[in-house]
Amino acid sequence: MDTETRLDWADAYLASAPQGDLFAGASPELAAHWRAMLERLSIQAKGDPATLADHVGRQAADLGLAFRLTGDEQERAWPLGPVPLLIGAAEWAHIESGLTQRAQLLDRVLADIYSTRSLVRDGKLPASIVTGSPHHWQVMTGTPPPHGHHLHFYAADIGRGPNGEWRVLADRVRTPVGVGYALENRLALSRATGDLLGAMNARRLAPFFADLRRGLAADCARSDPRIGLLTPGRFNQSYAEQAHLARYLGLLLVEGDDLIVSDGRLFVRTIQGLKRVDGLWRWMDSRFLDPLAFDGKSRIGVPDLYDACAHGGLMVSNWPGAGVIESRAFAAFLPQLAKAMLGAELILPNIATWWCGQPRESAHVEAQMDNLVVGSAFDQDVAGLPGAHFIPGASLDEAQRAALLEAMARRPMDYVGQEVVKLSTTPAVIDGRLTPLPFTLRIFVARDGAGQWRVMPGAFARLAGHGDIRAALMGQGDMSADMCVIDGKPVPLDSLMGGGLLGGGAPAIRRIGGMLPAKAADNLFWLGRYIERAEMTLRLIRAIAGGSIEADLGPSLASPTMARLVDQLARWGAVPGSGAAVGPLCATALGDGNQPGSVRALMGVVANIGEGLRDRLASDFWRLVRLPLPPFDGAVTETLLDASSRMIERISALAGLAAENMGRTDGWRFHDMGRRMERAVNGCRLISLFGGDQASDDDLTVLLDLMDSQISYRTRYLTGPALAPVRDMLALEPYNPRAIAWQALRLAEHVAALPTLRADGMPEEPHRLADALVARLAPLTGDVLTQADIADAESRLFALSDAIGQRYFLQVRKTESPDMLA
Secondary structure (H helix, E strand, C coil): CCHHHHCCHHHHHHHHCCCCCCCCCCCHHHHHHHHHHHHHHHHHCCCCHHHHHHHHHHHHHHCCCEECCCCCCCCEECCECCCCEEEEHHHHHHHHHHHHHHHHHHHHHHHHHCCCCHHHHCCCCCHHHHHCCCCCCHHHCCCCCHHHCCCCEEEEEEEECCCCCEEEEEEECCCCCCHHHHHHHHHHHHHHHCCHHHHCCECCCHHHHHHHHHHHHHCCCCCCCCEEEECCCCCCCCHHHHHHHHHHHCCEEECHHHEEEECCEEEEEECCEEEECCEEEECCCHHHCCCCCCCCCCCCCCCCHHHHHHHCCCEEECCCCHHHHHCHHHHCCHHHHHHHHHCCCCCCCECCEEECCCHHHHHHHHHCHHHEEEEECCCCCCCCCCCCCEEEHHHCCHHHHHHHHHHHHHCHHHEEEEECCCCCEEEEEECCEEEEEEEEEEEEEEECCCCCEEECCEEEEEECCCCCCCCCCCCCCCEEEEEEEECCCCCCCCCCCCCCCCCCCCCCCCCCCCCCEHHHHHHHHHHHHHHHHHHHHHHHHHHHHCCCCCHHHCCCCCCHHHHHHHHHHHHCCCCCCCCCCHHHHHHHHHHCCCCCCCHHHHHHHHHHHHHCCCCCCCHHHHHHHHCCCCCCCCCCHHHHHHHHHHHHHHHHHHHHHHHHHCCCCHHHHHHHHHHHHHHHHHHHHHHHHHCCCCCCHHHHHHHHHHCCCHHHHHHHCCCCCCHHHHHHHHHHCCCCCCCHHHHHHHHHHHHHHCCCCCCCCCCCHHHHHHHHHHHHHCCCCCCCCCHHHHHHHHHHHHHHHHHHHHHHHCCCCCCCCHHHCC
16 A cells, blocks of 8 residues: 555545534644644554554453443453544643532532532522432431542543533543543553654643542541452443552452441451451442442442441542432533532533423423433433433424323423533544544543542543443443543653652552452462363363373273263263263363363353452453363364363463462462362372272373373383372372472461461461371372372361361451451
């Protein structure tokens, strides 16, 4: 493709861009940046927009960007567009001042609603606007937040009309969905385009997140606070975003089950016992926070969390009940509230809104229905709007219109009318071409350490596909894009590195790992166990398919050894039985997700557990965990051998990443304990199965293969496999990393290094059981080892696993002594 063809993106786009397009309507200075950016992207993509989109998509996938639509079981790839939106500094200053003003206003309104209610008393705000909202909680009245800040974080959806005027479409204070995606969009785009954004003087996002972190900490009671990001869990639509933010900001990612309230204080369950939590950045609705104070049906909240709020020592962002100001009905009164409380007009106006709870406004909505969008006043299902919270009046047929008008006559306070939103467009890559799409921006505002509002110099841009542009979350067919504020001079480098949580220079040096919540320890332990279980299943499959080190030593199809291999797969749930031929049987054990013990099912469990550890797993580890398995049809034995070997290599890569990249923290210890425990248990079972007193040469050869010790044995012994040396090497040798004794030693080392809750110096139960297992195996040798000894070791391993679970995963009770609470 010639240079002229490659560089005409800008002109080709402008020729078809509609009036008011963000690029087409840019100032000459900003238009020059648009042209320069598109020219560079064109060169990078060799003139093909689809190539550019694929490249940016790969970067997003490498970062682990993903999301769910409502009802999705599996995550979807993040639809990040490759062309950022550019806004000039002067235009941005207007947006910035408007949103700062709006955050101040909303915080003051909330303070009034949950204290004196003078706005209602003086007639500036109808009482039903407050009490009619499902997000108003009377229990929070008279419960002031620390420093009086109901809001620490605020987001506004804004749209740009064809004439260039910006309007606020919605206020969002309940859950700040999008701020993490905005950060990740910037990271992905920067990786894909090199220094492009820096060359355009795009403002950086890191200072905003530093201000956000300091603002959360400033309202906590302690100077070095412990702050958690409270998530609804890994099935939430934006869990990937939450995990990324927790890791980036250095916050504990916690669920309701991780937390407990005792004596009016909030604590997190950790392997060290209960540790005090000073603040929560909540990513769930108020109704789910505390089943005792809010909604008794909640299963994801923290009982008595309201008591911790009322006690006065807990910062919660945003304060429970803040969502009352999100309703569309509220937007109808914000212009007059701004005049009353701030003495000024709104810098950024709302879209025009009429609340039907007032006779004149209701009549206007009915008369102008064809020119308005009719919606639920409080974002709930209401009569006359089936399956939607808002609908263009012009789209209603005669029967639908009659039903809606009848419903509005019965309960007019449940409805609002809003002007139809006409949005400006921006360049996007659709089907390999630059195409104008309408867009909205979600812009984020946060308090800094001094309590001042700071606006993020960027946004979560949402490009409308087939989804509803007014919806809170991404819809089917929607795209996202980065939004950059372009300065006239170079932007100084900033990052979250080098400053403490509250600022004031670098933090004190530490050489200890962070706290490990009990649930994270549980997940890490079982992540290790399931990875190891998958590896051993693969080794069984490879042995059946013919993976012996020497073909003439491999078992025949009818041999007792082969029967035992197949029977073991059946016991582990990898195959339904032993009737199939070798190919189909191995293919089932590899790839049949309906078999709970198949490799596909086991790796699915690994991925599910890993998803709950997203804030703790490195991106390389996470990519390997999520990598899909290829299909296996079982037609060719060599193909099955190759597939099982490739999967073993992938699992070996996971083990290598854990061994070389994970810091030797308690988290690593639990992950490694999981692998050691599963390897030791499997070793006991395999030695019992193939290393009995009447074991054949085939049995012992397969046993050495399964426990990956064939080479070591052949190097040491010149004769063929013999029972006593094989038993000694695989069960008792403390230098063989596949031996049971080696696993026992590592388990004892790990348990001894974990924190203890005892103050008397006596060993806890896991420590005692691990040392006893080592002592039980140490004096034995292969020539005296019996099947009873192996059974005893397996029983001790199960007891140790149970003790680890009881102590570290399920140990927290409200009756724990105060000296455990720190």
